[in-house]
Amino acid sequence: MRSMKRPLAAAVLFAAAAFPAALFPRAAFALESRSVVIGWLGQATMNGDKDCGAEGPNPVIGDQYLKHLKDLGYSGEEVEALAKKSAEGGPGMDPVLEIVWMRGRVDGKPTNPYVYPETAIDPKLKPLDGKFAFGFDLDGKGADQASAFTDPDTLEKGVDHEMYRALGCMRSFRGSLTGRPTYWAWAWGQTRDSQPAWIVTVTGEDLSKDGDVTVTFDRALEHVKSNPDGSPKSDATYRADPDPRSHNVFKGKMKDGAVTVSEAADFRMLQNPLIAPELRLDHAKVRISFKEDGSATGMIGGYQPWRDLYWGMANGAPGVELCVTGDIVGMYYLLKHHADFDPDPKTGQNRAISATYYFEAVPAFTTPAQQTASK
Amino acid sequence: MMRKILFTGAALFAATVTANAAEKWKNAEIATPAGITLQPLDKGQGYDLGKSAASFIARERIAFTDAKGLTLYTYANDTAGKATCLDECAKTWLPVAVLPKVKAFGPWSIVTRADGVKQWAYEGKALYRFVNDVDPGSVGGNSPARFGARRLNGAGVFVGGGIRGAGARGAAADVPLPAEWTPALAFPVGGVKAPEGLGVREVPDAAVVGLVDSDNFTIYTTGRNPSKVESVDWKPVQAPVFAKAQGDFNFIDRADGIRQWSYRGRGLYTYAGDLIPGDANGVGVSKDWDVAAVVRFYMPAGVSIHATPGQGKVLANEKGMTLYRRDGHLLPSGGGPNLRRGAPPRPAVGRDIGTDPRCGTECLKSWHPYLAPDDAAPQGFWTVAVRADGKTQWVYQGYALWTFDGDKKPGDINGHDTYDIMFSEDKTAPPLDAGTPYDGAPGLYWAIAIP
Numbered sequence: 001m002r003s004m005k006r007p008l009a010a011a012v013l014f015a016a017a018a019f020p021a022a023l024f025p026r027a028a029f030a031l032e033s034r035s036v037v038i039g040w041l042g043q044a045t046m047n048g049d050k051d052c053g054a055e056g057p058n059p060v061i062g063d064q065y066l067k068h069l070k071d072l073g074y075s076g077e078e079v080e081a082l083a084k085k086s087a088e089g090g091p092g093m094d095p096v097l098e099i100v101w102m103r104g105r106v107d108g109k110p111t112n113p114y115v116y117p118e119t120a121i122d123p124k125l126k127p128l129d130g131k132f133a134f135g136f137d138l139d140g141k142g143a144d145q146a147s148a149f150t151d152p153d154t155l156e157k158g159v160d161h162e163m164y165r166a167l168g169c170m171r172s173f174r175g176s177l178t179g180r181p182t183y184w185a186w187a188w189g190q191t192r193d194s195q196p197a198w199i200v201t202v203t204g205e206d207l208s209k210d211g212d213v214t215v216t217f218d219r220a221l222e223h224v225k226s227n228p229d230g231s232p233k234s235d236a237t238y239r240a241d242p243d244p245r246s247h248n249v250f251k252g253k254m255k256d257g258a259v260t261v262s263e264a265a266d267f268r269m270l271q272n273p274l275i276a277p278e279l280r281l282d283h284a285k286v287r288i289s290f291k292e293d294g295s296a297t298g299m300i301g302g303y304q305p306w307r308d309l310y311w312g313m314a315n316g317a318p319g320v321e322l323c324v325t326g327d328i329v330g331m332y333y334l335l336k337h338h339a340d341f342d343p344d345p346k347t348g349q350n351r352a353i354s355a356t357y358y359f360e361a362v363p364a365f366t367t368p369a370q371q372t373a374s375k
Numbered sequence: 376m377m378r379k380i381l382f383t384g385a386a387l388f389a390a391t392v393t394a395n396a397a398e399k400w401k402n403a404e405i406a407t408p409a410g411i412t413l414q415p416l417d418k419g420q421g422y423d424l425g426k427s428a429a430s431f432i433a434r435e436r437i438a439f440t441d442a443k444g445l446t447l448y449t450y451a452n453d454t455a456g457k458a459t460c461l462d463e464c465a466k467t468w469l470p471v472a473v474l475p476k477v478k479a480f481g482p483w484s485i486v487t488r489a490d491g492v493k494q495w496a497y498e499g500k501a502l503y504r505f506v507n508d509v510d511p512g513s514v515g516g517n518s519p520a521r522f523g524a525r526r527l528n529g530a531g532v533f534v535g536g537g538i539r540g541a542g543a544r545g546a547a548a549d550v551p552l553p554a555e556w557t558p559a560l561a562f563p564v565g566g567v568k569a570p571e572g573l574g575v576r577e578v579p580d581a582a583v584v585g586l587v588d589s590d591n592f593t594i595y596t597t598g599r600n601p602s603k604v605e606s607v608d609w610k611p612v613q614a615p616v617f618a619k620a621q622g623d624f625n626f627i628d629r630a631d632g633i634r635q636w637s638y639r640g641r642g643l644y645t646y647a648g649d650l651i652p653g654d655a656n657g658v659g660v661s662k663d664w665d666v667a668a669v670v671r672f673y674m675p676a677g678v679s680i681h682a683t684p685g686q687g688k689v690l691a692n693e694k695g696m697t698l699y700r701r702d703g704h705l706l707p708s709g710g711g712p713n714l715r716r717g718a719p720p721r722p723a724v725g726r727d728i729g730t731d732p733r734c735g736t737e738c739l740k741s742w743h744p745y746l747a748p749d750d751a752a753p754q755g756f757w758t759v760a761v762r763a764d765g766k767t768q769w770v771y772q773g774y775a776l777w778t779f780d781g782d783k784k785p786g787d788i789n790g791h792d793t794y795d796i797m798f799s800e801d802k803t804a805p806p807l808d809a810g811t812p813y814d815g816a817p818g819l820y821w822a823i824a825i826p
Contacts, residue, residue, distance in 0.1 A: 114798070114816050115799065115815070115816050115817070116798070116799050116804040116807075117798065117800070118801065119802055221684055221685035241685055243787075243788070243791075270792055273794060307798075310816075311818065314815055314816035315704060315796075315815045315818055316815050317815040320815075369685065
């Protein structure tokens, strides 16, 4: 913590000068704040070798497509012939893709399965079988909830992270905090340089000591600024977007350089339709660990509308399915079956699924947006 | 049906347009008679951007188009004031007929064909439409929509389809436009030749075609005496030592020894607050500074261009409140709608969606159509649409315009990037009406209307 004194001191001066007093519960001069800009965000995963049973993860999309042909009633010989023709290439539409990309059926007629997922057969892809997952006890049931996970870092029991269970055997969603899952690496790679940065600010009376803090998540007006090697640049300045849709405030506690949000709150941040138009997490909880260089890692978890996630994949279908995600309709059924929050009053179907995201961040400065002159 | 509704309004206001347009022409505005609109061509339409950042897609060509956004052409064999494409030729190249009661003005004249049809001519050249053009923004029958989502084109034929359709094994190559036919262009502006080191480009943020420097940065002018311009924000545009005066371009020999370009008698400057080509942040800094405009695009009375904190300039209403369009989602290449200025409006999509945002009763309590007055005189990029309730709504570049209750002050864009995601969980798959064709699961979103 000692080496954090210099950036801390700068942050104190900056915060006092730049932030409107209305943001702070007490006099601005009495508070200290520290900001970081998020340089990586993706689902918090920790896959191992045996968490998908003896047969391993779900099949690759090519094999899955051949299974779909069989499910649609094609004989073994017909599937073999179609696969051979597909492999040969040539002009025109690929014969396998032409069928499986319209694998929905309504009155026997081919239907777009991504727009109408219920018209396609549930391929019954397997979910993850494991005991550990990053996340939070969102529903407060604790150890009494036998089916819940245990967090490997905090050892908290009763952790709700059903999105990890649902998608944990999809190859593109498997990985660890350092070995990025393919889907999230692709998504972040696509969006990082093209969507406004997210900034996290921790404010308290003395951030070098334990005590109460306020944690805010804001969208910036600028994109993440990068070093020549592509890594996020430290100590850059970002303007906070005044749009109220992307302003989130949590109450938390600082202890031993780590921040834990003690009161769950709803989280909403404009994101990117490539993943989901907004990242919405109800009853969200947060924890952040600061390193001596001022950088930080953190987890944010809550209940996320699973339809947002499905649509994020389905709107790019079928290309995204073939090249990135794997079986999108299969994941529709996985998400639907494992959703664990917000039941629809009419159908009882849960509309949200517990999820936890992991982020890495580097020190930054924030300032309010300045209006410019109009014509 | 919607297209019919959208542009019926244009005909209704024909007489008014003529009167106003004649006046505007004196003010160097790109004027169009009733029934003729403007349409960006090429990548400025938002298709086939590849990895290009949409923010930096300059609109290289803006064509005169008919009310449906279909490109107009001139014929090399025609002489001034005479249309020679008749009989068989006229089955492929259709004359652009003059609406009743509309009169010629400025560069717009009327040619009476041998068959008696009155046909529009621009700068003396008769105007035609190509029968193979069925989608807005097409040139030579090549629809820009073939790069987008699979959709029924204006002829009822499926085009596009991304990876599902033509994109799966490569999009079809362009059919070349016959050599004697040329799109009739509002931009580049004919007759204006900038000296070496200067250029003429569209500056959308100021709704003009204006002068730019060698780095394509916007150039400004002021009525002030150059010796009185002391701000470091305004840098004089220097002329090379051996440059020669030409046309409206001349020099000012300043007291500080700088030889400064002038245009129409006024000194030219760049603005330090412009960070990228296309910025026009110097507009509004002071009343006596403006973009060095060659011609201006029509803007309805009361419509302004307003700065926002993060998304640059937007169209705004009489109170300075942001105007929005309802758009169809397109899988972005690296961010899309999050980029400054967002994805360029696609020529067919706004016309497809029309005045029905398909966002439900609750949504319509917060979103309000930007209504046009009874005497609206649309032209250029602007048309009006007749709504189901009989009222008329402003339409800009094919997109009906809206305001949002969530905006509390000028510059707010709190409705921008608000999405309605769409897919059906009904096993019977009832038709999902996104208003415009789609490939993967569709989405509709509210986007700022950018000039």
